[in-house]
Amino acid sequence: xxxxxQPEDQVNVAEGNPLTVKCTYSVSGNPxxxxxxxxxxxxxxxxLKYITGDNLVKGSYGFExxxxxxxxxxxxxxxxxxxxxSALYFCAVRxxxxxxxxxxxxxTRLFVKA
Amino acid sequence: DTAVSQTPKYLVTQMGNDKSIKCEQxxxxxxxxxxKQDSKKFLKIMFSYNNKELIINETVPNRFSPKSPDKAHLxxxxxxxxxxxxxxxxxxxxxxxxxxxxxxxxxxxxTVT
Numbered sequence: 001x002x003x004x005x006q007p008e009d010q011v012n013v014a015e016g017n018p019l020t021v022k023c024t025y026s027v028s029g030n031p032x033x034x035x036x037x038x039x040x041x042x043x044x045x046x047x048l049k050y051i052t053g054d055n056l057v058k059g060s061y062g063f064e065x066x067x068x069x070x071x072x073x074x075x076x077x078x079x080x081x082x083x084x085x086s087a088l089y090f091c092a093v094r095x096x097x098x099x100x101x102x103x104x105x106x107x108t109r110l111f112v113k114a
Numbered sequence: 115d116t117a118v119s120q121t122p123k124y125l126v127t128q129m130g131n132d133k134s135i136k137c138e139q140x141x142x143x144x145x146x147x148x149x150k151q152d153s154k155k156f157l158k159i160m161f162s163y164n165n166k167e168l169i170i171n172e173t174v175p176n177r178f179s180p181k182s183p184d185k186a187h188l189x190x191x192x193x194x195x196x197x198x199x200x201x202x203x204x205x206x207x208x209x210x211x212x213x214x215x216x217x218x219x220x221x222x223x224x225t226v227t
Contacts, residue, residue, distance in 0.1 A: 101172075
């Protein structure tokens with residue numbers, strides 16, 4: 001069965017420092033991986049995805065993610081954090097069975113301190 | 115020009131009542147979803163429709179009944195509301211297929227008292 005793990009409940013980083021939000025996955029077959037961000041009292045917003053090709057994927061708001069097949073990881077990164085990046089981040093994997101159900105990780109709260 | 119909209123945004127009701135949440139998308143997508151987000155922010159798929167056909171039906175009490183009158187609309191009706199139904203319900207849409215991201219509505223916060 002497909003699964004996604006986000007090992008950190010919260011990540012704290014100072015503004016201007018690089019940030020990493022971790023995600024590992026378990027799928028059978030090729031993984032289709034996504035990152036979403038949720039600001040308070042809002043719906044989720046799509047950041048980026050890995051489907052195939054280059055292991056480094058670039059997305060919205062300066063975020064990028066690195067796909068590592070051997071480590072089954074898809075960590076979200078940003079070279080320089082902003083206070084406005086503070087939010088809840090979800091990693092997700094798309095099921096490859098009928099219906100293509102999306103399985104979300106538990107979420108990681110990112111707190112960027114000024 | 116909201117992409118995915120939901121009504122109402124807030125819903126406060128008593129146990130035993132029946133309520134509906136409506137969702138509309140203007141993105142031209144053919145697949146729509148209902149998710150439930152609990153108080154710990156855990157997000158779980160409930161239902162998915164593709165071209166008005168139900169394609170995902172998770173282990174959800176049959177008090178919950180989705181309906182898709184057309185590709186742009188997906189409604190959720192809940193009978194005999196229980197305290198445990200209190201949550202934020204999100205509608206989402208996407209193109210059909212594994213490779214496509216989902217676009218989420220703003221959510222409906224349901225509180226059952």
